[in-house]
Amino acid sequence: MKQNIHEYLAEFDDIPGTRVYTTARARKGYWVNQFAMSLMKDENRKRWLADEKAYLDEWPNMTQEQKDALLARDYDKLLDLGGNIYFLAKVFSTDGKSYLQAVSTMTGMSVEEYRNMMLSGGRSPEGLRSKKKGY
Amino acid sequence: MARITAGITSSHVPAIGAAVDLGNTQDDYWKPAFAGFDWTKEWIAKPENKPDVVILVYNDHASAFDMNLIPTFAIGCADEFQPADEGWGPRPVPVVKNHADLAWHIAQSCILDEFDMTIINKMDVDHGLTVPLSLMFGQPDAWPCKIIPLAVNVVTYPPPSGNRCYNLGKAIRDAVESFPEDLKVQVWGTGGMSHQLQGTRAGLINAEWDKKFLDDLTADPERLRKMPHIEYLREAGSEGIELVMWLIMRGALGKDVRELHRHYHVAASNTALGHIVLEPKE
Numbered sequence: 001m002k003q004n005i006h007e008y009l010a011e012f013d014d015i016p017g018t019r020v021y022t023t024a025r026a027r028k029g030y031w032v033n034q035f036a037m038s039l040m041k042d043e044n045r046k047r048w049l050a051d052e053k054a055y056l057d058e059w060p061n062m063t064q065e066q067k068d069a070l071l072a073r074d075y076d077k078l079l080d081l082g083g084n085i086y087f088l089a090k091v092f093s094t095d096g097k098s099y100l101q102a103v104s105t106m107t108g109m110s111v112e113e114y115r116n117m118m119l120s121g122g123r124s125p126e127g128l129r130s131k132k133k134g135y
Numbered sequence: 136m137a138r139i140t141a142g143i144t145s146s147h148v149p150a151i152g153a154a155v156d157l158g159n160t161q162d163d164y165w166k167p168a169f170a171g172f173d174w175t176k177e178w179i180a181k182p183e184n185k186p187d188v189v190i191l192v193y194n195d196h197a198s199a200f201d202m203n204l205i206p207t208f209a210i211g212c213a214d215e216f217q218p219a220d221e222g223w224g225p226r227p228v229p230v231v232k233n234h235a236d237l238a239w240h241i242a243q244s245c246i247l248d249e250f251d252m253t254i255i256n257k258m259d260v261d262h263g264l265t266v267p268l269s270l271m272f273g274q275p276d277a278w279p280c281k282i283i284p285l286a287v288n289v290v291t292y293p294p295p296s297g298n299r300c301y302n303l304g305k306a307i308r309d310a311v312e313s314f315p316e317d318l319k320v321q322v323w324g325t326g327g328m329s330h331q332l333q334g335t336r337a338g339l340i341n342a343e344w345d346k347k348f349l350d351d352l353t354a355d356p357e358r359l360r361k362m363p364h365i366e367y368l369r370e371a372g373s374e375g376i377e378l379v380m381w382l383i384m385r386g387a388l389g390k391d392v393r394e395l396h397r398h399y400h401v402a403a404s405n406t407a408l409g410h411i412v413l414e415p416k417e
């Protein structure tokens with residue numbers, strides 16, 4: 001069954017606290033994500049950790065806002081700026097951080113609180129499915 | 136002739152791979168997650184069940200494919216694939232050996248069947264592929280069977296529809312059944328179940344929805360085929376969309392299946408861990 005692409009995309013904006021990685025986001029975040037990919041090589045990880053600002057200078061197509069968010073490890077901001085979590089994983093893995101540690105920083109909870117929430121069944125979808133319908 | 140003997144699904148959480156690699160599978164946190172795979176490990180080691188080849192459906196998590204290339208369906212056709220370095224060095228797991236003759240056969244057969252597969256030779260395989268192998272086979276010196284990697288884009292939208300995935304499974308079954316070598320082939324679908332790795336909704340788990348998904352994977356795949364992406368996103372979190380890949384496995388098994396084993400555990404890191412073993416009925 002063919003879906004209307006405009007309706008298909010519009011529905012994504014109705015989900016609370018969620019940025020679906022659409023092509024619009026992918027285009028915006030192209031260089032952030034390609035930068036993150038460069039950290040799959042050990043020699044690049046070493047250069048990045050040794051001097052993060054100098055390493056970022058090698059990525060002239062990234063905006064200053066994107067660079068600042070990377071330096072601050074502000075993952076929530078990076079998602080707004082077109083970053084994708086699987087790409088950004090190379091940044092937090094280079095810092096020796098797990099998905100759980102990095103993801104928890106976006107929730108306003110401490111790592112410990114977030115980990116405990118997951119151990120007691122996770123976050124309920126109740127009220128978080130739709131902004132408009134509030135269910 | 137080659138034939139499809141079973142289908143397996145499993146989540147492929149990176150932290151599970153780390154627990155295996157660091158020897159933490161028996162600590163308090165991980166023990167219940169791994170316990171649900173004991174049955175499968177024993178079952179799959181029996182000669183009558185052991186596959187010659189696994190067609191392993193997974194998604195690449197920005198490891199082999201960056202923003203330059205986003206194939207919807209890519210089939211690995213080289214002789215072998217190395218574990219990827221995802222930022223913390225490659226996992227210490229065996230090289231993945233392909234059954235390249237069968238992989239090329241499937242690629243050709245599916246293309247002729249109007250599935251426009253991308254053929255890939257040089258590719259490192261990430262946790263999406265190696266974690267399920269660790270869960271089913273433990274830590275051997277070499278994987279006990281050949282593995283055909285089948286990578287599906289579920290990262291950049293739109294991913295393929297559930298129906299498209301199911302139909303690809305059917306085409307894969309036809310391809311396997313027209314391969315002259317006598318082979319036991321399993322299809323594995325990986326990823327899921329409910330999880331969200333971003334924003335204020337991160338950590339979302341929907342056990343009720345997940346369990347219904349597991350029920351219907353066996354009993355009512357027709358419902359799952361019709362499920363639009365938005366339902367996965369709303370109900371199972373933004374990364375729950377990986378579950379469309381399970382429908383490739385289901386499509387490959389045929390209409391009626393027997394459920395042999397099931398495991399569901401919350402939480403493995405950010406994720407609801409789901410696992411099922413199915414067998415075609417006829």
Ligand SMILES: [Fe+2]
Pocket residue numbers: 147194196263326327377
């Ligand atoms: Fe995944």
